[in-house]
Amino acid sequence: MWVDALAALARVDRLHHEFFHPASRGWEPPVDLLETTEGLILVVALPGVLAADVDLLIGGGQIAVIGIRRLPAAHAPARILRMELPHGRFERRVALPPGAYEVVRSALADGCLTVILRKLS
Template identity: 40%
Template structure:
């Protein structure tokens, strides 16, 4: 059995920690931004099927009245706020990986004119269907 060089796994672990720190920094801190500015961007999946665009936006713990969706030319904008710890009550935070606070996601759409046909929030994800106009 061949032994692994400890420098290899230490380097791999250090790179993973740096990537995690970078992700958390991008989620929670934006240098030079005012308090009202969004502090995180929800992840998005986008797919196309003919003239229909589908978007799936992860918004865990966000109620329908806590966000808005607007269509601005070639961009769809989802913005709102996720309250901190409303579901757990008082206590010490041991780990905080799901982002809280104001959010905004601007998603550039493929060429064409679109209209929002359907919007559905289920299982912590916002599903949008856009139809390309002729």
């Protein structure tokens, strides 16, 4: 139990540090930001990225999508002839329209992360 609590605190500390003191942002995935009557829909192109490798942070009028795209283990022994798909750490910060928002739901499917944000009154 304590191990889980300490691991969670370490993760929160790491995310806080990455959000407020970014060192290297890496590559930036393309995004779409759509407004609905209830809030916002953010769609981030993340082909080949696992959901466990993505974190969302919201604050200061923006949302940050931070994570890593790993080279598949099956590709490791191969000799690279061409590599155009970005790998490694990525970070994308998107300014939000004025107001306060909360993440209602997020799902990674078909290479796209879809984040539903509700505007708070």
